[in-house]
Amino acid sequence: MAQVNIHIDDTLKAQGDELFNSLGLSFSAAVSAFVSQAIREGGMPKPDPFYSESNMRVLRQSIREAEEGKFITKTMDELLAMEDEN
Numbered sequence: 001m002a003q004v005n006i007h008i009d010d011t012l013k014a015q016g017d018e019l020f021n022s023l024g025l026s027f028s029a030a031v032s033a034f035v036s037q038a039i040r041e042g043g044m045p046k047p048d049p050f051y052s053e054s055n056m057r058v059l060r061q062s063i064r065e066a067e068e069g070k071f072i073t074k075t076m077d078e079l080l081a082m083e084d085e086n
Contacts, residue, residue: 004031 020030037045065071
Protein backbone atom coordinates (compact mmCIF):
# COMPACT_ATOMS: atom_id res chain seq x y z
CA MET A 1 0.00 0.00 0.00
CA ALA A 2 1.33 3.43 -0.94
CA GLN A 3 1.98 6.08 1.66
CA VAL A 4 1.05 9.66 0.73
CA ASN A 5 2.12 12.77 2.64
CA ILE A 6 0.05 15.91 2.20
CA HIS A 7 0.16 19.40 3.68
CA ILE A 8 -3.13 20.69 5.07
CA ASP A 9 -4.14 23.54 7.37
CA ASP A 10 -4.22 22.41 11.02
CA THR A 11 -7.78 23.65 11.54
CA LEU A 12 -9.02 21.95 8.37
CA LYS A 13 -7.36 18.69 9.44
CA ALA A 14 -8.96 18.86 12.89
CA GLN A 15 -12.39 19.59 11.41
CA GLY A 16 -11.93 16.76 8.90
CA ASP A 17 -10.91 14.34 11.66
CA GLU A 18 -13.99 15.27 13.68
CA LEU A 19 -16.34 14.86 10.72
CA PHE A 20 -14.85 11.62 9.43
CA ASN A 21 -14.67 10.10 12.90
CA SER A 22 -18.39 10.86 13.35
CA LEU A 23 -18.96 8.92 10.12
CA GLY A 24 -16.82 6.02 11.31
CA LEU A 25 -13.97 6.81 8.92
CA SER A 26 -10.34 7.64 9.36
CA PHE A 27 -8.94 10.68 7.57
CA SER A 28 -6.99 8.30 5.35
CA ALA A 29 -10.11 6.29 4.45
CA ALA A 30 -11.97 9.51 3.61
CA VAL A 31 -9.17 10.68 1.31
CA SER A 32 -9.12 7.25 -0.37
CA ALA A 33 -12.91 7.43 -0.88
CA PHE A 34 -12.54 10.90 -2.41
CA VAL A 35 -9.81 9.76 -4.82
CA SER A 36 -11.83 6.65 -5.77
CA GLN A 37 -14.90 8.79 -6.52
CA ALA A 38 -12.82 11.23 -8.58
CA ILE A 39 -11.46 8.34 -10.64
CA ARG A 40 -14.97 6.90 -11.19
CA GLU A 41 -16.25 10.30 -12.33
CA GLY A 42 -13.17 11.16 -14.36
CA GLY A 43 -12.75 14.44 -12.47
CA MET A 44 -13.66 16.21 -9.27
CA PRO A 45 -16.61 14.49 -7.58
CA LYS A 46 -19.87 16.35 -7.96
CA PRO A 47 -22.27 16.73 -5.06
CA ASP A 48 -25.30 14.46 -5.04
CA PRO A 49 -28.30 16.63 -6.07
CA PHE A 50 -30.36 14.87 -3.40
CA TYR A 51 -28.47 16.93 -0.83
CA SER A 52 -29.21 20.27 -2.50
CA GLU A 53 -30.19 23.11 -0.18
CA SER A 54 -33.79 23.07 -1.46
CA ASN A 55 -34.17 19.34 -0.74
CA MET A 56 -32.58 19.75 2.69
CA ARG A 57 -35.05 22.57 3.49
CA VAL A 58 -37.97 20.30 2.58
CA LEU A 59 -36.48 17.48 4.64
CA ARG A 60 -36.00 19.71 7.70
CA GLN A 61 -39.59 20.98 7.35
CA SER A 62 -40.89 17.40 7.07
CA ILE A 63 -38.96 16.39 10.18
CA ARG A 64 -40.38 19.36 12.12
CA GLU A 65 -43.91 18.46 11.03
CA ALA A 66 -43.42 14.81 11.98
CA GLU A 67 -42.07 15.82 15.39
CA GLU A 68 -45.18 17.98 15.86
CA GLY A 69 -47.41 15.02 14.98
CA LYS A 70 -48.48 16.55 11.66
CA PHE A 71 -48.35 13.47 9.49
CA ILE A 72 -50.78 10.97 8.02
CA THR A 73 -50.20 7.26 7.70
CA LYS A 74 -51.87 5.08 5.09
CA THR A 75 -51.57 1.42 4.31
CA MET A 76 -50.67 0.36 0.80
CA ASP A 77 -54.26 -0.83 0.28
CA GLU A 78 -55.54 2.62 1.30
CA LEU A 79 -53.15 4.32 -1.11
CA LEU A 80 -54.18 2.02 -3.95
CA ALA A 81 -57.87 2.68 -3.17
CA MET A 82 -57.19 6.42 -3.36
CA GLU A 83 -55.53 5.93 -6.75
CA ASP A 84 -58.58 3.98 -7.99
CA GLU A 85 -60.86 6.86 -6.96
CA ASN A 86 -59.09 9.19 -9.37
